[in-house]
Amino acid sequence: MAGASTTEEIREIEARILGEHGTIRRALDRVAAGASSVLAEPSDQKTRDLEDAIWDLYIALDDHLVMEESELLPLLGRLDGPSSPRSRRLLEEHHLQRGLLLSVVDRTETGALDPERLAAVARRLVESFRADMEYEERDLADLCTESAFALQSAAVS
Ligand SMILES: [Fe+2]
Ligand SMILES: [Fe+2]
Numbered sequence: 001m002a003g004a005s006t007t008e009e010i011r012e013i014e015a016r017i018l019g020e021h022g023t024i025r026r027a028l029d030r031v032a033a034g035a036s037s038v039l040a041e042p043s044d045q046k047t048r049d050l051e052d053a054i055w056d057l058y059i060a061l062d063d064h065l066v067m068e069e070s071e072l073l074p075l076l077g078r079l080d081g082p083s084s085p086r087s088r089r090l091l092e093e094h095h096l097q098r099g100l101l102l103s104v105v106d107r108t109e110t111g112a113l114d115p116e117r118l119a120a121v122a123r124r125l126v127e128s129f130r131a132d133m134e135y136e137e138r139d140l141a142d143l144c145t146e147s148a149f150a151l152q153s154a155a156v157s
Helices: 004-040 044-080 085-110 115-156
Strands: none
Touching (some): 044 085, 044 115
16 A cells, blocks of 8 residues: 555656656657658658657657666566556567667668658657657656555545
8 A cells, every 4th residue: 555655756756757747748749740841841851850859859869768767667566566567568669669769760761761751650650659658648647646546545544
């Protein structure tokens, strides 16, 4: 059962995750804008700008996934058990996110895609990561509510 310190810990991690999601959303906005610009009228400069935005997203996201795995995952393990559905979902999502992002970053390095195709793939990546973050934030809000509820129930019993 969650005690007061665990509830506080969940809130702190939630605040940190939401802050980093803000940074990632700005990076995603830059990728989306870069992709739209390439699709509107491709140029070498616009393609380079889009590639730079994808790389910045990669750096922000990679650090974020590591942070969640080192801080949120142990907490979920303590609350639900190490192989709970929530812990498994987090690891599976991160595996998919890394794979998706690495495949796009790889293509920027090898020039394997023409600019329009790269922009189209980047747009899908942005949509997918925005949806993942929304889902994750709902999960975190549920975790905060459950923990506060468990604390309240313990106080009245
Ligand atoms: Fe995550
Ligand atoms: Fe996240």
